[in-house]
Amino acid sequence: MPFSFELQHTSGVARVGRIQTDHGAITTPVFMPVGTQAAVKAVTPDMLKDAGVQIILGNTYHLVLRPGSETVERAGGLHAFMGWDRPILTDSGGFQVLSLSKLRKISDQGITFRSHVDGSVHFFSPESVIRDQALLGADIIMSFDYCTDYPCDRAEAERAVALTTKWAREGRDVYGARFEMGGYERVIFGIIQGSTYPDLRERSVNEIHELDFPGYAIGALAVGEDRETTWEITRQVTDGLPSDRLRYLMGMGTPADLVEGVAHGVDMFDCVMPTRNARNGTVFTRNGKMNMRNAVYANDYRPLDEECECATCRNFTRAYVRHLFQAGEMLGPTLATQHSLYYYCHLMGEINEAIRKDRFETWRGQFLECYTSDASGNARSA
Amino acid sequence: MPFSFELQHTSGVARVGRIQTDHGAITTPVFMPVGTQAAVKAVTPDMLKDAGVQIILGNTYHLVLRPGSETVERAGGLHAFMGWDRPILTDSGGFQVLSLSKLRKISDQGITFRSHVDGSVHFFSPESVIRDQALLGADIIMSFDYCTDYPCDRAEAERAVALTTKWAREGRDVYGARFEMGGYERVIFGIIQGSTYPDLRERSVNEIHELDFPGYAIGALAVGEDRETTWEITRQVTDGLPSDRLRYLMGMGTPADLVEGVAHGVDMFDCVMPTRNARNGTVFTRNGKMNMRNAVYANDYRPLDEECECATCRNFTRAYVRHLFQAGEMLGPTLATQHSLYYYCHLMGEINEAIRKDRFETWRGQFLECYTSDASGNARSA
Numbered sequence: 121m122p123f124s125f126e127l128q129h130t131s132g133v134a135r136v137g138r139i140q141t142d143h144g145a146i147t148t149p150v151f152m153p154v155g156t157q158a159a160v161k162a163v164t165p166d167m168l169k170d171a172g173v174q175i176i177l178g179n180t181y182h183l184v185l186r187p188g189s190e191t192v193e194r195a196g197g198l199h200a201f202m203g204w205d206r207p208i209l210t211d212s213g214g215f216q217v218l219s220l221s222k223l224r225k226i227s228d229q230g231i232t233f234r235s236h237v238d239g240s241v242h243f244f245s246p247e248s249v250i251r252d253q254a255l256l257g258a259d260i261i262m263s264f265d266y267c268t269d270y271p272c273d274r275a276e277a278e279r280a281v282a283l284t285t286k287w288a289r290e291g292r293d294v295y296g297a298r299f300e301m302g303g304y305e306r307v308i309f310g311i312i313q314g315s316t317y318p319d320l321r322e323r324s325v326n327e328i329h330e331l332d333f334p335g336y337a338i339g340a341l342a343v344g345e346d347r348e349t350t351w352e353i354t355r356q357v358t359d360g361l362p363s364d365r366l367r368y369l370m371g372m373g374t375p376a377d378l379v380e381g382v383a384h385g386v387d388m389f390d391c392v393m394p395t396r397n398a399r400n401g402t403v404f405t406r407n408g409k410m411n412m413r414n415a416v417y418a419n420d421y422r423p424l425d426e427e428c429e430c431a432t433c434r435n436f437t438r439a440y441v442r443h444l445f446q447a448g449e450m451l452g453p454t455l456a457t458q459h460s461l462y463y464y465c466h467l468m469g470e471i472n473e474a475i476r477k478d479r480f481e482t483w484r485g486q487f488l489e490c491y492t493s494d495a496s497g498n499a500r501s502a
Numbered sequence: 503m504p505f506s507f508e509l510q511h512t513s514g515v516a517r518v519g520r521i522q523t524d525h526g527a528i529t530t531p532v533f534m535p536v537g538t539q540a541a542v543k544a545v546t547p548d549m550l551k552d553a554g555v556q557i558i559l560g561n562t563y564h565l566v567l568r569p570g571s572e573t574v575e576r577a578g579g580l581h582a583f584m585g586w587d588r589p590i591l592t593d594s595g596g597f598q599v600l601s602l603s604k605l606r607k608i609s610d611q612g613i614t615f616r617s618h619v620d621g622s623v624h625f626f627s628p629e630s631v632i633r634d635q636a637l638l639g640a641d642i643i644m645s646f647d648y649c650t651d652y653p654c655d656r657a658e659a660e661r662a663v664a665l666t667t668k669w670a671r672e673g674r675d676v677y678g679a680r681f682e683m684g685g686y687e688r689v690i691f692g693i694i695q696g697s698t699y700p701d702l703r704e705r706s707v708n709e710i711h712e713l714d715f716p717g718y719a720i721g722a723l724a725v726g727e728d729r730e731t732t733w734e735i736t737r738q739v740t741d742g743l744p745s746d747r748l749r750y751l752m753g754m755g756t757p758a759d760l761v762e763g764v765a766h767g768v769d770m771f772d773c774v775m776p777t778r779n780a781r782n783g784t785v786f787t788r789n790g791k792m793n794m795r796n797a798v799y800a801n802d803y804r805p806l807d808e809e810c811e812c813a814t815c816r817n818f819t820r821a822y823v824r825h826l827f828q829a830g831e832m833l834g835p836t837l838a839t840q841h842s843l844y845y846y847c848h849l850m851g852e853i854n855e856a857i858r859k860d861r862f863e864t865w866r867g868q869f870l871e872c873y874t875s876d877a878s879g880n881a882r883s884a
Contacts, residue, residue: 157825157826157829157831158822158825158826158829159826159829159831159833161831161832161833162832162833163833164833164836164837165817182829186825186828186829187800187821187825187828187829191800191801191821191825194801194803195803195819195821195822196803201819201821201822201825202818202822203817203818203822418569418573419573419576421576421577421578435547435585436584436585437577437583439569439573439577439583440540440577440583440584440585443539443540443568443569443573443583444539444540444541446568446569447539447540447541447564447568447569449539449541449543450543450544450832450835450836451541451543451544451545451546453832454546454832454836455546
């Protein structure tokens with residue numbers, strides 16, 4: 121079944137829709153857990169399904185370095201390799217090359233870098249990262265981009281826009297915006313850069329949109345800028361894109377960020393926040409964050425979230441999860457991750473329902489009232 | 503349903519039988535994975551069930567120190583606390599007090615020690631360890647014992663026999679050999695000491711057996727002695743015990759150890775070996791041990807064991823599991839543990855079938871021929 125996106129309902133600029141891929145359908149808005157190294161840390165594929173996860177993200181940079189895209193391809197792609205039969209999106213590697221690798225040399229042709237794992241030298245080009253993602257088996261492939269940090273001077277932001285457009289065009293020229301490989305369809309998304317400069321964002325939207333991708337990602341947000349700026353830029357970009365294409369805000373965020381992202385026209389999100397925080401003992405609930413190491417839970421025999429139906433909350437107590445973290449048991453991160461991913465997915469389901477019932481603004485107000493003690497999050501998949 | 507053991511078939515001194523407890527039945531011979539701190543490391547209760555685990559062991563020493571037997575009791579006991587509804591055996595704490603704690607003071611009344619976790623001072627008496635195990639919710643409770651190391655001089659071994667008998671009697675005098683608490687029946691097992699001295703083992707067997715417990719454990723083996731001695735002592739003890747009572751060899755062992763243990767009349771085993779080795783990347787298969795970090799598996803897309811039906815072997819490859827260990831992903835230990843526990847349980851099932859079909863000796867010869875590269879194991883639950 122060819123890749124498609126059907127916009128089903130809107131409430132203001134908030135949208136619900138349905139993505140069809142050869143690995144199944146996805147209801148939007150959707151949150152994608154990060155499976156950096158061909159695994160969502162601390163949980164099994166079955167647990168991801170139980171949590172309601174529809175699609176996961178893999179990190180091209182990490183997977184190319186280890187175990188290598190050819191090893192994954194020989195295994196039958198990421199779906200077979202990691203035992204995940206639902207859709208997979210891989211990122212472009214651009215963010216990690218610029219944040220993790222050493223001795224980078226950036227040219228118009230691509231980026232030469234040293235692996236943070238073993239020091240080996242690699243070269244990513246607009247064509248090579250799409251080939252790598254195709255070998256990895258991604259359903260949704262990201263164009264190579266030049267991701268800026270924050271703050272970012274104007275010249276650097278201009279260069280990012282220019283290189284990202286050039287690279288998106290070059291990748292598209294080789295593969296097209298959609299192609300079949302390994303018996304199923306792959307689609308390529310374009311990425312919008314431009315840092316916090318509205319005119320550069322506008323230029324990037326126009327240039328990338330002209331390349332006619334099935335979806336567009338907003339890059340270089342959630343990298344340190346204040347949230348007011350995040351949402352201004354997000355809204356500017358989503359307003360500039362056609363309503364029949366997907367909008368993906370990369371690297372966000374907290375539960376409140378997801379709600380605000382949807383309120384500003386976003387369909388897709390990814391972030392390491394629920395999984396990384398869970399491994400440190402912090403879980404997300406409808407009332408905000410809970411640090412499960414806290415002594416207050418030592419004899420608290422309630423579930424993590426009393427209204428939650430996840431496998432952790434159905435079977436275990438705060439006292440038990442606290443004990444696991446205190447005792448250094450790996451099961452602590454596993455149970456916490458299972459809960460927080462369920463919460464994130466369930467939250468997206470609530471958002472979806474509120475939009476369909478034309479009461480998203482009311483729901484959003486109630487959510488923000490209930491959801492307190494949240495930290496502003498700039499955690500980006502790395 | 504009251505606790506019972508039915509001896510169903512023998513083949514030489516090898517036996518199969520059935521234990522009934524209020525938390526369900528157990529087929530023997532049985533291997534009990536170790537859940538030291540109210541969790542079998544790296545796996546969920548559902549995974550344990552999928553692996554065929556019938557009963558798990560909890561460590562009283564660890565659980566009394568953290569989170570405390572009262573905390574577990576308020577949670578509804580270990581079954582409710584850790585989400586495990588099948589039988590649980592807890593050890594006496596004697597082994598860990600003598601191997602892990604600091605500043606021990608041993609008297610006829612019990613052992614005073616400092617916690618290895620926080621330095622707090624505790625006292626274990628013959629009565630207190632049974633009370634603790636009862637609060638923890640164990641179906642099978644071990645009498646307090648004085649466990650000797652190896653080598654052990656005769657005077658120390660004599661003292662161990664004398665104290666262990668005294669303590670077994672004192673615990674039994676308070677609780678009886680079986681009692682009901684929390685709505686289900688608990689039974690107490692006695693422990694045989696005597697190190698490697700046949701006459702002391704004989705004395706211990708006679709004294710402990712006179713106390714008439716539903717089951718008897720063999721202590722202070724697998725602590726460094728050679729295997730010839732292990733099996734001589736094991737056989738001497740099982741020969742000295744009535745056939746209608748359970749025999750439990752504590753802290754053993756490798757797959758080959760389990761086969762030999764059964765061949766010497768043992769019904770029950772526990773060991774950290776399958777779980778601890780799995781976390782280090784070593785799994786057990788019918789052909790022996792495999793170190794999953796080995797580069798030879800980098801592009802090996804077969805299951806860990808091609809004949810294995812475990813959740814890991816059904817869904818994942820050697821290449822993937824190796825990748826997880828190389829990348830430091832927690833899922834590596836989880837998948838490896840899942841496999842090795844399935845293998846251990848499946849092995850016990852094969853032994854059971856061979857005994858029932860009166861071909862255990864033939865099966866044992868075939869097993870030992872196939873099972874190579876095994877390390878002699880003295881890992882004891884700690």
